[in-house]
Amino acid sequence: MTVTSTLNTLVISFFWLTKGVGLDKKDKKGVHWRWVTNFDTQKVCLELAAGVNFSTVFKISELLSYDLHEQPFSTSDAFLYSLFRDKFSYTPFDEEQAFTLAINATIASQYLKPLAAKSWLFHPASSVGIGKVKQGDWVVLKATDEAIYLVLDTDHETSDVILASNRHQISDSRVIFQGQTLKVHNDRLTPTLIELKADQL
Known part of the structure; x- marks a missing residue:
């Protein structure tokens, strides 16, 4: 089954x-x-x-x-x-x-146990509205590539997010896979539209 x-x-x-x-x-x-x-x-x-x-x-x-x-x-x-x-x-x-x-x-x-922030893995966001996220928002994080995450929990400084994209290439030697969770500072998060396209994932 x-x-x-x-x-x-x-x-x-x-x-x-x-x-x-x-x-x-x-x-x-x-x-x-x-x-x-x-x-x-x-x-x-x-x-x-x-x-x-x-x-x-x-x-x-x-x-x-x-x-x-x-x-x-x-x-x-x-x-x-x-x-x-x-x-x-x-x-x-x-x-x-x-x-x-x-x-x-x-x-x-x-x-999940409390996570240490790993903001250093990602580029600061540059678009309007950065840092203004709430639980349940779709956001983009950018490293070597961009990927889509879902906000699980947030406060005025940091958010816990789960990777919705299939994978996220962070560097030549580091990859995050779908379903993995991490904490980042909100100035790394760029809100994105709720109705995602297949090519975004």
Whole structure:
């Protein structure tokens, strides 16, 4: 079973989540989502159903407030996921790509340890409106290449962002891949249009 083939089941699970049914118990449809650890890769996975695990980009060492063995996919997790999933519906991503980004954005927002700013990797923004971003905005960061990021969290100085583009070439020897999260100062961020084109990603 693939991630794509489970999407209809996942939608059902969110109906029950919004009705207050916790994912530490099976609902009437038999849906039971939970965060689990792949000890071979040390990465956190989302168990969608028996034998169906989705691996996130995050290692357990990168997370706070995470049970090493497993923990339920909570109602707050579900709420954030649904917000991110709606956000990615305005992009050229297919169902599986949107699902992947939304799950990685959810775990980054909920459980990621505080990040050190890596603004030195990027050029200062030069367009009007720099530094004026809010959670959920699409932004551009420029290094060797430009790439599109989504703002996960922000304050008056810095923002946590997740890479939406397939990859971002930072230098000859450094690449950031889709789904990875970092913190940068807001003067590096250039807001961009919400309806992204395929060639931007």
